[in-house]
Amino acid sequence: MTETNDKVSKALARFDRVMTVIDEKQGPVAQQARRERQRKTAQAGRVARNVVVAMVAVAAITIGVGLVMPIGMFGFLAALLLAAAVVVATYYWSAGGGEPSIPSVPTDVPNGEMVQRFDSxxxxxxxxxPAPAQTVVDGITSQLGTLRQTLERTDTLDxxxxxxxxxxxxxxxxxxxxYANVPAAYRSEVDGEGKTVDQRLxxxxxxxxxxxxxxxxxxxRRDLDAFATQGRFIETKYGQTDEV
Incomplete structure (x- = not known):
């Protein structure tokens, strides 16, 4: 009986691995990956634009100073060092200083952007x-498209x-x-209510x-109610009545 249970467990584990691969190539995870690539491409574009603007600004300042007085070789080298420093600072500022090992969602961004950051x-x-938790996360992700549409039209203080x-x-x-801070060896321990860390997650x-x-x-539902109210108003105000 134990041997049979082991075989079933191994078969289920293999099935989970296969389904995970399929999901990551064709399912909701693939769609999420495409959105993440689009966000990173947009971020790279913003970083490149800011770096170019910073370089142009340093060049303009250098040319302006050179028109007023000669800057010489040392002045030229100083301008190059300043340009390099500005480019590095602009890059890290635009890129957010690099990605932390555990990402976070900022609390001070507009509703629509917050949904995008949360998706990322x-x-x-x-x-x-763990695999069961990934399934729940995929369910959350599937809600975000509609949530972003509704939140973008909603005041932040709502x-x-x-x-x-x-x-x-x-x-x-x-x-x-x-959850990530809990050592893996302790995640299977049962707490006072008979639940493991994975189950709590x-x-x-x-x-x-x-x-x-x-x-x-x-x-x-608010949008549906507002639409119905507007429709009834137009029908009442402009609707035609049959004349006897």
Missing amino acids: FLYRTRRAL PDAQEARRLMSVHLPGLIER IEGLQASRTALGEVNERLA
Whole structure:
């Protein structure tokens, strides 16, 4: 019986690995990877643009000073060193100083950008999670397209927007960060309620997915109600009535 259970467990593990590969090549993870590449391409474009602007500014200053007084060889070398320093500083400022080992979601960006940063955070941390947790993360990711559309039209101080922002920038990233801090050897230990660290992680992710889904539904419901109200108004004001 034990041998049979071992074979079943190994077969299920192989199946999970195969499905993971398929998902990463064709499924939602592949779509997430494309979005991440698009974000990185856009970021690289912004970095290149800022570096070019910085170089042009240093060159303009150098030419301006040279028109007023000779700068000489030392002045030229100083201008080159200044240009190099400005380029390096501009690069790190535009790139955000490099990516941390555990990424984070900023709390001070507009709603739409926060959803994008959260999507990037999930993509970059997904592989460090156990397979069942990755499935829940994929479910969260599938909600983000609609959530971004609704949040972009919602004021940042709106209560629903605030709840979604806390989930995306504080609570869920904090859950994953704390999970990553737990040594792998201790993640299978059972706590006082009979649950392992992995189980706690999955439950937290599931609760987050449910909460984001509820926020998304409430925001979408507002748009539906506003549309219905506008439609009734136009129908009442401009609708034709049959004359006897």
